[in-house]
Amino acid sequence: xxxxxxxxxxxxxxxxxxxxxxxxxxxxxxxxxxxxxxxxxxxxxxxxxxxxxxxxxxxxxxxxxxxxxxxxxxxxxxxxxxxxxxxxxxxxxxxxxxxxxxxxxxxxxxxxxxxxxxxxxxxxxxxxxxxxxxxxxxxxxxxxxxxxxxxxxxxxxxxxxxxxxxxxxxxxxxxxxxxxxxxxxxxxxxxxxxxxxxxxxxxxxxxxxxxxxxxxxxxxxxxxxxxxxxxxxxxxxxxxxxxxxx
Amino acid sequence: xxxxxxxxxxxxxxxxxxxxxxxxxxxxxxxxxxxxxxxxxxxxxxxxxxxxxxxxxxxxxxxxxxxxxxxxxxxxxxxxxxxxxxxxxxxxxxxxxxxxxxxxxxxxxxxxxxxxxxxxxxxxxxxxxxxxxxxxxxxxxxxxxxxxxxxxxxxxxxxxxxxxxxxxxxxxxxxxxxxxxxxxxxxxxxxxxxxxxxxxxxxxxxxxxxxxxxxxxxxxxxxxxxxxxxxxxxxxxxxxxxxxxxxxxxxxxxxxxxxxxxxxxxxxxxxxxxxxxxxxxxxxxxxxxxxxxxxxxxxxxxxxxxxxxxxx
Numbered sequence: 001x002x003x004x005x006x007x008x009x010x011x012x013x014x015x016x017x018x019x020x021x022x023x024x025x026x027x028x029x030x031x032x033x034x035x036x037x038x039x040x041x042x043x044x045x046x047x048x049x050x051x052x053x054x055x056x057x058x059x060x061x062x063x064x065x066x067x068x069x070x071x072x073x074x075x076x077x078x079x080x081x082x083x084x085x086x087x088x089x090x091x092x093x094x095x096x097x098x099x100x101x102x103x104x105x106x107x108x109x110x111x112x113x114x115x116x117x118x119x120x121x122x123x124x125x126x127x128x129x130x131x132x133x134x135x136x137x138x139x140x141x142x143x144x145x146x147x148x149x150x151x152x153x154x155x156x157x158x159x160x161x162x163x164x165x166x167x168x169x170x171x172x173x174x175x176x177x178x179x180x181x182x183x184x185x186x187x188x189x190x191x192x193x194x195x196x197x198x199x200x201x202x203x204x205x206x207x208x209x210x211x212x213x214x215x216x217x218x219x220x221x222x223x224x225x226x227x228x229x230x231x232x233x234x235x236x237x238x239x240x241x242x243x244x245x246x
Numbered sequence: 247x248x249x250x251x252x253x254x255x256x257x258x259x260x261x262x263x264x265x266x267x268x269x270x271x272x273x274x275x276x277x278x279x280x281x282x283x284x285x286x287x288x289x290x291x292x293x294x295x296x297x298x299x300x301x302x303x304x305x306x307x308x309x310x311x312x313x314x315x316x317x318x319x320x321x322x323x324x325x326x327x328x329x330x331x332x333x334x335x336x337x338x339x340x341x342x343x344x345x346x347x348x349x350x351x352x353x354x355x356x357x358x359x360x361x362x363x364x365x366x367x368x369x370x371x372x373x374x375x376x377x378x379x380x381x382x383x384x385x386x387x388x389x390x391x392x393x394x395x396x397x398x399x400x401x402x403x404x405x406x407x408x409x410x411x412x413x414x415x416x417x418x419x420x421x422x423x424x425x426x427x428x429x430x431x432x433x434x435x436x437x438x439x440x441x442x443x444x445x446x447x448x449x450x451x452x453x454x455x456x457x458x459x460x461x462x463x464x465x466x467x468x469x470x471x472x473x474x475x476x477x478x479x480x481x482x483x484x485x486x487x488x489x490x491x492x493x494x495x496x497x498x499x500x501x502x503x504x505x506x507x508x509x510x511x512x513x514x515x516x517x518x519x520x521x522x523x524x525x526x527x528x529x530x531x532x533x534x535x536x537x538x539x540x541x542x543x544x545x546x547x548x549x550x551x552x553x554x555x556x557x558x
Contacts, residue, residue, distance in 0.1 A: 141331075143329040143331040144334070146327060146331055147330075148331075148333070150325035151325065151344045152319070152322075153317065162333060166334065241334055241380065
């Protein structure tokens with residue numbers, strides 16, 4: 001546990017230092033360059049690209065969470081049960097469209113920039129959150145449901161005090177999966193001029209500069225690791241009642 | 247007082263409760279006994295409107311419960327189920343406080359009530375208040391389930407096979423606890439079970455149900471000595487009947503003066519206990535002692551055997 005926490009901290013510090021002072025790491029990336037190319041991407045500051053990247057992923061995941069959890073709650077109520085197959089189909093369709101295809105289709109409508117990327121990430125991230133929210137809500141045992149009704153909770157109280165808290169760890173797991181998929185997928189947003197870490201990767205590919213590619217990929221990877229472990233810790237916090245069982 | 251009047255319930259075309267009428271007086275412990283599928287649980291669940299009747303009505307203290315919003319009705323009625331249904335993400339204290347919270351009690355009052363109930367069920371508040379249900383044994387979970395049902399001091403407690411998941415030794419203790427708590431609090435209890443032993447042991451009144459119909463609703467003595475139908479007799483088990491009858495009779499009226507040696511029985515025991523003790527130790531009489539250990543007299547084997555015969 002201690003080693004895990006320390007390595008998490010190390011990744012975070014390393015990333016912070018690299019983003020603040022990328023030039024300190026020139027020597028590290030220089031071997032990947034040819035013919036005296038620049039070792040560090042300087043067209044845009046890496047820090048800004050990272051913050052934009054994070055903001056786009058956060059916005060898409062947040063919107064996806066609201067819609068997916070809302071939908072899952074709706075179709076698990078008695079009144080909304082008949083919409084369950086339909087909403088499953090919709091969420092599945094979102095996952096089936098490759099994000100690149102969504103980008104290509106969205107650009108004529110939404111123009112170049114951040115908007116089509118947000119749309120692609122939002123659609124692509126819906127399914128894991130939706131399916132996990134459904135599974136979490138379905139996992140609440142009938143006895144517990146019965147007890148909640150029997151103690152005199154209204155439908156709303158049952159949802160907020162019993163069903164959602166019990167489903168929360170599973171829901172957060174869905175958000176975590178969705179967020180780390182989006183973290184990687186957001187890089188392709190730079191093909192339609194969204195300002196993400198994909199920019200360095202694309203620049204590197206165009207100029208055959210492996211150093212740029214590596215920088216973008218390493219930062220995205222580190223972000224994914226940090227987001228994954230943080231959300232995992234939150235997930236564990238909300239399921240602590242399951243842990244120390246005798 | 248609970249008055250059930252011509253209550254019926256149909257699920258689609260199937261009748262699960264058929265024209266049941268019964269009255270449960272205040273402070274009584276009424277047991278509804280029957281095989282699975284007899285409609286006993288449905289009958290119970292109609293009392294707190296977890297199931298709505300197809301026809302007939304239920305009055306609690308003269309008020310028709312169909313006029314009370316279900317969630318408000320349920321906050322006034324305790325409800326304990328077999329698998330206890332504790333909320334796994336809430337601590338023991340939070341579980342017990344469920345209904346007081348729904349009723350917006352003040353925090354200090356809630357906390358005091360939680361500790362009081364934990365004490366009542368012999369669970370040390372300091373040790374158990376902040377535990378999660380998964381950290382309790384089956385017997386402890388069951389007690390917390392009943393404590394939660396009693397939290398807002400309801401006048402009426404509904405219990406659906408509350409002891410079904412417990413092993414025999416813990417079950418006997420839980421039954422004893424329930425009787426004592428009921429005597430102390432004066433709560434009216436309606437309890438559903440498939441176990442005739444439990445019904446006779448616990449009930450002031452027993453309602454026997456079979457295939458949606460109420461066959462007999464009477465005192466345990468009447469049920470044992472005068473079963474209304476063959477089915478009631480079958481539920482009692484013909485070989486067991488003399489012993490069931492003895493178990494309903496307290497020792498006190500049968501104490502006589504005379505010599506008896508060996509292990510004594512408590513004056514709070516039943517004739518059945520005295521008979522078992524006499525048979526097992528091969529004695530013709532056993533001494534009877536009160537709680538303080540003072541010998542009150544003896545009960546003879548002959549008396550017990552005489553009382554085991556069917557009353558004429």
